[in-house]
Amino acid sequence: MKRLDIGVLSQQSGLPPSTLRYYEEIGLIRSVGRHGLRRQYDTPTVTRLALIGLGKMAGFALEDIKALFAEDGVPQVPRAELHLRADALDEQIRGLSRLRDALRHVAECPAENHMDCPKFRRLMQFAARSSGDSKAKRAVKSPSVSTR
Amino acid sequence: MKRLDIGVLSQQSGLPPSTLRYYEEIGLIRSVGRHGLRRQYDTPTVTRLALIGLGKMAGFALEDIKALFAEDGVPQVPRAELHLRADALDEQIRGLSRLRDALRHVAECPAENHMDCPKFRRLMQFAARSSGDSKAKRAVKSPSVSTR
DNA sequence: GCTTGACCTAAAGTTGACTTGAAGTGGCAG
DNA sequence: CTGCCACTTCAAGTCAACTTTAGGTCAAGC
Numbered sequence A, B: 001m002k003r004l005d006i007g008v009l010s011q012q013s014g015l016p017p018s019t020l021r022y023y024e025e026i027g028l029i030r031s032v033g034r035h036g037l038r039r040q041y042d043t044p045t046v047t048r049l050a051l052i053g054l055g056k057m058a059g060f061a062l063e064d065i066k067a068l069f070a071e072d073g074v075p076q077v078p079r080a081e082l083h084l085r086a087d088a089l090d091e092q093i094r095g096l097s098r099l100r101d102a103l104r105h106v107a108e109c110p111a112e113n114h115m116d117c118p119k120f121r122r123l124m125q126f127a128a129r130s131s132g133d134s135k136a137k138r139a140v141k142s143p144s145v146s147t148r
Numbered sequence C: 001g002c003t004t005g006a007c008c009t010a011a012a013g014t015t016g017a018c019t020t021g022a023a024g025t026g027g028c029a030g
Numbered sequence D: 001c002t003g004c005c006a007c008t009t010c011a012a013g014t015c016a017a018c019t020t021t022a023g024g025t026c027a028a029g030c
Helices: A006-013 A017-025 A044-057 A062-068 A079-108 A118-130 B006-013 B017-025 B044-057 B062-068 B079-108 B118-130
Strands: A003-005 A033-035 A038-042 B003-005 B033-035 B038-042
Touching: A003 A006, A003 A033, A006 A017, A006 A038, A006 A044, A017 A038, A038 A044, A044 A062, A044 B079, A079 A118, A079 B044, A079 B079, B003 B006, B003 B033, B006 B017, B006 B038, B006 B044, B017 B038, B038 B044, B044 B062, B079 B118
Parallel strands: none
Antiparallel strands: A003 A038, A033 A038, B003 B038, B033 B038
């Protein structure tokens, strides 16, 4: 089986080697050997990292992701909880859709103050409904658009 | 206009007072006065907090959110960037949808090892496509489902 | 055979987003 | 008028997720 050494994996995944080492340290990925000192990974690790990326996007902590996508394919997590997570994702997707609409609206709407615009107020009405719940934990990456 | 003191706002928003004070400190919300020592907020702040919650879900940093939903309705951020952000959100929503599908699938699929299941592999194929890009920054809250 | 450059380890540092602790204040119920 | 208790400030602490630093290693190309 083909092996990628850490530099190549870094290229393919877009993650710096330090992150890959970190992920390995916390048991999120595993190397299959060394070439000299260099860690080597197998090709499924690329997929695994993509998966981890998605999990992060969804706001899962790395620990949670570790549990969700266990070493082998066998899920460590009971069906019921997976469904809960999926439902939570649906919730989140709805929220994000509203936020997206709000953003688009703000970009277009000519009203002086957005709170004066009935359309915007309606968007925010819904927003308010949806996000008054769920306990906070930690934060994901920003959508790479950041101007800083 | 009706005023909520911090305890009430905390109740309504689901955020602890310490967080509200913190948000005020960094200029994300504003109090309209005091009742004795107690901070008082106006009712739109509830909406504002909902909005902030959505922004966080989307992976925006508090600083970014501050810029996006400026004090008054006037957007600090140029139209073009708002559209970029909205597009990024669309991207993210697509990713999350795939993750949700994958989760649901994992919860249902009877295959021993998920990588053996063609349906799952297809889902992951797409996943791999979508999340190999975009530079990471920071992490959001987890969907409140966390078992810890 | 020597240099080079990308890797290695271990430990410490950074950042964002809060939370906690200690010491104090003030409105209101009894 | 006296407590109580939820608030106050300010500083320090915590936590996740990395990144950086310092000092070392080694396969490959010249």
